[in-house]
Amino acid sequence: MKVYLDNAATTQLDAQVLEEMMPYLTEFYGNPSSIHSYGRKAKSAIEKARKVVAKYLDASCSEVFFTGCGTEASNMIIKGAVRDLGVTRIISSAIEHHCVLHSVEAMQKTGVKVDFVKLDAVGHVDYSHLEELLKSDNSKTLVSLMHANNEIGTLLDLYRVSDLCKQYGAYFHSDTVQTIGYYPLDVQQLKIHFLSGSAHKFHGPKGVGFVYINNEVTVKPLLDGGSQERNMRAGTENVFSIVGLGKALELAIEKMDENRAYLSELKSYMASQLKAAIPGIKFNGDQTESGANYKVLSVSLPPNEKAELTLFNLDIAGVAASGGSACTSGSEKGSHVLEGINADPQRKAIRFSFSKYNTKEEINYAVATLAKMFTRADTKVDAI
Ligand SMILES: Cc1ncc(COP(=O)(O)O)c(C=O)c1O
Incomplete structure (x- = not known):
């Protein structure tokens, strides 16, 4: 998929x-x-x-x-x-x-x-x-x-x-x-x-x-x-x-109202599915409906030594998203946005962002793929 x-x-x-x-x-x-x-x-x-x-x-x-x-x-x-x-x-x-x-x-x-x-x-x-x-x-x-x-x-x-x-x-x-x-x-x-x-x-x-x-x-x-x-x-x-x-x-x-209702629903659905599936998951940015763009969900992953590979593994599984993290050291180029809000550098961020073409089935697949990486007993994320 x-x-x-x-x-x-x-x-x-x-x-x-x-x-x-x-x-x-x-x-x-x-x-x-x-x-x-x-x-x-x-x-x-x-x-x-x-x-x-x-x-x-x-x-x-x-x-x-x-x-x-x-x-x-x-x-x-x-x-x-x-x-x-x-x-x-x-x-x-x-x-x-x-x-x-x-x-x-x-x-x-x-x-x-x-x-x-x-x-x-x-x-x-x-x-x-x-x-x-x-x-x-x-x-x-x-x-x-x-x-x-x-x-x-x-x-x-x-x-x-x-x-x-x-x-x-x-x-x-x-x-x-x-x-x-x-x-x-x-x-x-x-x-x-x-x-x-x-x-x-x-x-x-x-x-x-x-x-x-x-x-x-x-x-x-x-x-x-x-x-x-x-x-x-x-x-x-x-x-x-x-x-x-x-x-x-x-x-x-x-279609602004219709799209807004649809995308807001996809976003809150994904957030609740992720919360249920991945212990310790958090979100970056304002989580209220009026405080944040309804098409963006920035996930803050629980600290995990293999978290760096999450985006790569999502891509291998066919899920396209964006990544980011605050700098852990001066030499590393992190996200200036996550740094700007003093996000925890130990927690990798994955940005999911939605469009009118996305479906709940796609969200289910993305959540299941991510959950598989984070809920294994050995918490290994380098193979799917
Ligand atoms: C907030 C914001 N401003 C500006 C831009 C740049 O737009 P463009 O790709 O058309 O130069 C982007 C796109 O990445 C954006 O997200």
Whole structure:
């Protein structure tokens, strides 16, 4: 049996999305900058996709720009905020995705002050510390905090942070790559300056994302070149992928409640099955329904000398998941997220993440496979 439980890494392309994309690879291959009918066809497909994103966010089409990926979107915002908005301080957290963390570090090397907000043991931002940081320094500040953590699923209270940013005059960016298409996001209510998204996390193609930039702020593009994306993203547009992003988001919005109920059920089912099957098992991140992303379950395995091989053995048995652990020594490269929440380095983490294509039978198989490794009398996990 093959079971894919790594949907926070990437998702299967929806067949309906592929169908929508195909004509833009074959028949409608015009360059959207061309003024003839071929170009106009491609251009209008891009604008259709932009409308889907704008409608989902309750934004204006002029606030949505397509990018090559979520990473590009976050780089563009963080670097643009420093270069073009006079930002001299960034507040972020130690458990952001590397596209944010490394962009922040790059800005720090240019002299930008960086403050990391304190986190609790399940990865929640300490909101009073965030307020203290905002209050303590009135330099032009960008707050960059992710909506849902990709490793442990813990959710940020976007409204609370946006209120604080408004109160203290800071710009607010959220990496919403893990939540676009899974949670409603309304920028009219939220009052946020920037968001980043990526199609391959919601059953769209890889290599295409978008950035939301509130009309009240202006940042310059990362790339110098043509005037595509209203001068914000030079380079001939990845038309078929943008079409795919639009279709994938449309499908995600249409079935959001249904998918949410289904995935939440799969997650809680897996958690309860694992608890029953493996003594000493724990979970990383917030375990309440409202505190964590319903598609991510980060399992903290009981200490076991062979635990390092768990992911490998799951893979051999056909189960795809992700791993991670806090560093046990300075030389070892562990998960910066698990380290950021001070997870026990003796406990290996396995991240299972779900999609609408997963079934309970698949969960049963994954649980049984894992349980077999951890409940043997000799606790050996090197053979299945
Ligand atoms: C939270 C988060 N941000 C950003 C990214 C990067 O997105 P992309 O793969 O489109 O560059 C990912 C994907 O791994 C992610 O999970």
